[in-house]
Amino acid sequence: METIKQIITNITPIVEPALEKLSSLFEEIHYPKGHLLFRQHEVDRTVYFIKSGIARAYYRTEESDVTFWFGKEGNSVFSYNSYINHTPGYESIALLEDAILYRIDYHQLENLYATDIAIANWGRKLIEKEIILVEERLISRLLLNATARYKNLMDQYPELLQRVQLSYIASYLGITPVSLSRIRAEIK
Numbered sequence: 001m002e003t004i005k006q007i008i009t010n011i012t013p014i015v016e017p018a019l020e021k022l023s024s025l026f027e028e029i030h031y032p033k034g035h036l037l038f039r040q041h042e043v044d045r046t047v048y049f050i051k052s053g054i055a056r057a058y059y060r061t062e063e064s065d066v067t068f069w070f071g072k073e074g075n076s077v078f079s080y081n082s083y084i085n086h087t088p089g090y091e092s093i094a095l096l097e098d099a100i101l102y103r104i105d106y107h108q109l110e111n112l113y114a115t116d117i118a119i120a121n122w123g124r125k126l127i128e129k130e131i132i133l134v135e136e137r138l139i140s141r142l143l144l145n146a147t148a149r150y151k152n153l154m155d156q157y158p159e160l161l162q163r164v165q166l167s168y169i170a171s172y173l174g175i176t177p178v179s180l181s182r183i184r185a186e187i188k
Contacts (some may be wrong), residue, residue, distance in 0.1 A: 001052050001100070004023045004049065011126050014119070015118050018119050022035060022122070026104050027114070029100070029101050033099075034052055035095045036094050038056065038079045038093040040059065040090060041090075045106030047076065049074070049076055050075050051100040052097075053072075053073070053092065053096070053097045053098060053100070054097050055069060055070070055075075056093060057092070058171070065171060067171040067172040069172075090152055096165075096168070127182065146175045146183060149174075153173070166181075
């Protein structure tokens, strides 16, 4: 399990005084499996980092939930629309395991950005990395078939396959659980 200082510096190196200032404002919290960090159609501008556990972002339709993101140890968790635009988020984010998270309020973070250039640059790097991850998921979804997307998931995040129920993985891949079973059987 990484400390908040390790998670912060994994995003980009930051000078010690800024690291101390930033890390001191994070609160460590514990939530049980199933806890909703964010609710679809609500505004919540909290930023979390996962110390331990798995989270899932999904969009609920009348027919089903569509999973589009998994977060694990070291990942940031926030509702982009709520955080950036101050408007209701389109997703819900739930914990798939008991979790330990680091939490900071938007206002505290914005105050640090306004008063410390090192922390402002760290925040820019955080958002840049998040944009790249979103772009990679989009390109994968548009250009790769389901088997290739599953193989990528196996290669990049093998622990998810052990810790996340298969129906969520099928939803993330944009296929049915039956299709996922077929792909898994072909790969073995």
